[in-house]
Amino acid sequence: MQNNPLASTLEKSSSRRSFLGALGLTALAIPALAACGNSSTATFAQPATKVPAGFAGRRNVVIWSSWGGDNGKMFADLIKKFNESQTAIYAEVQQFDGYDGVGEKLTAGLRAKQVPDLAVLSDIHWNRYFLSDALEPLNKYHDSSFGPSVYTENFYKEGTVRDESYWVPFARSTPLFYYNRDLFASVGLPDRAPGTWDEFRSWGKEVTGVKFKGNTMKMRALTGADDWYFSGLLWAFGGAISNGLDVRLDSAESLAAVDFERQLVHEDKSMYLAQSFVNDFSNGQCATVTQSTGGLTSVTKAAKFEVGTGFMPKGPAGTGTPTGGGGLSVLRQISDERKADAVEVLRFLANDEISSQWTVGTGYLPVTKGATSSKLVTDLMDKNPNYQVAVDQLQIASGPDDVRRYVTSAISELKQMVQKNYTSNVKPEELVKPVAAKLRAEADKIRATYEEKVA
């Protein structure tokens, strides 16, 4: 039931399309007949824009973005620069509630035939729009200032399927281990991130319960809104969410990882689910968090203490660091002119200077070759070693498991599972088995499409 709905319905729709039509439902419940069959050639409307006086008369590009707060302001600044560099195009950023928010409104927008030109999609969201043919293949727009020659190779490759590019890297990141250096010093811990999860655990026992600046400390605040860090932990223990579409969530190694977190929360009581984990960290309520490199700049700014960072701790099976973050895709069901304009925005954002400004302003990793070696970025790394940590860690990071990418319900199922683990002391088998079974069933439903388009 919760299969990837975008993919499966496309296959089987034709045989039963008369059913609802016969019931007269076509008029109101489903899109007008004009769109049937050839959705790739139909052009969808652009959401309304509010163009400032100075930019009137230009063609508009609408970008649906996931960033609020500091990163949102940074992104708006870059787009402002784009508009000033242009004479024909005005780009407008429309902001949503995170990657999930963009995803929800984009699906609803495809339904309403009103879509943006560019969308910020996370590394585990774009795939489903690819499967439902909603993303424009980008190879035909490539030239010397936009394409594989420009982007960091690994990041570029992650956005391609069978050598065709659909998703351009932009705000890529890895999770980073953040710690409160002042607190570590006062407890007598070394000034570094723990090397292994075991070390993390024993440090956690020392930190937890300590009174520090009026607050009773815990080792780590957890977020229930993200299964990203968790997927890294699985790898560190030798487990995984899946191998291809084969679910491995209930393997012995994966269960060990789940049990490790369970013990820290419920036995050591050194970790807890927070209302706002980053907020608790920067206000000195807890000693450490794992959070995206993309939060580096804003966390450093908000914290009233020295922030230290390090690699994610290792597990019995070695490192487990997932890449994450977002990239940009051009929507397919829009006019060719809008597509070309959207590519202009991508080209601008891939510019060395702009790309490095974004990296410096946010903490996201440099995604172009030029930005990586730019003076702006190298200077920053010299000045603040935390940024260097983020870039170095990339060498050992890898992209998400396929079930997380392609099975639509995987994100919410995994989040729920993680939250449950953080909040109720349940045997790992009991916790994981039903989720694994569900994901297995869902994965099987999209296997045919997946084999046809991806594998």
Next chain:
Amino acid sequence: MSALASLTRETTTAAGGRPPAKRRKRHLASYLLLGLIALVFLVPAYWMVLAAIKPNDEIYQWPFTPWPSEPTTENFSAALAAAPFDQFFMNSLLVTTVGATVKVALAALTAYAFAFLPFPGKKWLFLGVLGALMVPGHVTLLLNYSTISNLGLINTYAGIILPGLGSAFGTFLLRQHFMGLPKEVLEAAELDGAGHLRKLWSFVLPMSKPAVITVALIAVIDEWNDFIWPLLVTNTLDMRTMPIGLMFLKQSEGLDDWGMIMAATLMIVLPMLLLFLFAQKYIINGMAGAAVRR
């Protein structure tokens, strides 16, 4: 309406005949209870206002200070800078005024038609109106989203307003009221040659003022506070209404700036609070009255 008019009347207790000492003790107890209830409702409000005018670092300071060292408006400007609350306000204002006005007009016209005009199968049509009272709004979301999509009205004011315009409750309430009006006045108007629209405007509506005001106020409050529908049907920031804007602020800025969020909350609450203060008699009597009468 008479039972409701008594709401504002000071009543004496049924225990009027008790000895004075016992009565005083009971009075003391009821004052204590009244005070307690007042606190339950006032303290969260105080907590909100306090954070809204506290400098940010004082909010996160422990122990708490019961009053800001120096009241500030910085939270309000921070909220305005983080999200276009002026735009949200205009959107809410537009959606509320247009939505409520049209809704009341439609309800009045329909109620008039049902009260005074003939139509084949009128009884069944009215049953249809009553039946709509039993349709829970939450159940209609999916299909209304679909309908508004097909009309091409996603992310437009019309899209926000349209599904709420049809008024079953208002029609029902006004029709009941119209039916109770003295027939002689309307007949006299008819003899004067007044058309139906004039009869409605110059006689029926003025004579039904309390009922119309009640329906209008309920419509205004509903429109202003509506949450899930504007959430679904708007996409872009500049189309959000106040409550959705507040949620947006909470999501985009995280929970790390309570001062700003409370300032924004205060901005949403104030218009309805003022309306309530000025029209509380109508609102309380109307809402409670609509309830008791059934």
Next chain:
Amino acid sequence: MTVLETERTAPTAGATKDLHTESPIAAPAEPQSRNHRKYLLFALFAFPNLLLIAVFAYWPILGNLLLSLTDWDMISPFPNFIGLENYTALFTDPGFVDVMRRTLTWVVAVVGASLVCGLGMALLFNGGARGTKAVSTLAFTPHVISGAAVAAVWLFVFDPNYGLSRLLFNAIGMDSPHWTTDPDMALSALIIVAVWKGAGFVAIVYLAALQSIPRDVIEAAQLDGAGRWKTFSKIVWPLLTPTTFFLCVTQIIGAFQAFDLIAMMTSGGPAGSTTTLSWYIYEQGFQEFNIGSAAASSVFMFIILLVVTAVQMRFAERKVHYS
């Protein structure tokens, strides 16, 4: 606008017709033509509203029924007919059974507590001590305020680190519970807020009902030597029954559809601990785009509330027969 214009021209059209129909044969036809004019006027007055009601209240019920038999993602051009699969999937999914159990807890707790608190306040207000009016108005206020705003305030009150909750719990030497991030607490937190928002309304409705009880009835009971509790349980409470019943039904309908508090405070979490049926419908329909499943859940909600209303109507009818 069009309504006004047509109305303005209508009398003239009628007048000219009258001039032309002076012959005795046409006379009997006249009332009918006048009736037709009135029919037209009825249509002009009522049909816009009726059309809106049909499209935005009745069509969704039918449409839900149809969509609940399909598997649709909102994007693909045509839904697939899959029969009752959505329903069987719902009722065999232990997750959905949990949602229903939670919804029931939520509704019973919110409605029960609102009624008890509301009645208590109404009895107090009915005592008429000085300041009653101000306090009752105060208690009613949350009812007219945006749920999103109320939720935001309480989210802050509940904040275990910076909220009022820390202040209160520290005062008695405890740490504040993690109201909205602890799955054992989150639903209770929401219930507290919902009751805070709704009890004042219940109180005012009860107060109106209390004040419509003729005073001599109560005085007569007291003359018979009935104590306060006896007067209440034997006289007042039975007389309040229709009000209680009405309040039960409206509050149940409201509680089933509660959304803004949940959306602002917990988004159905943590670990699904505040996912009630109304949030579930939203999540399935507008976050995961399992339209068929969302439609089936909507149909289910509709049926439950229809039954609740039907029971009330049956009761109200019986009441009429007795009196």
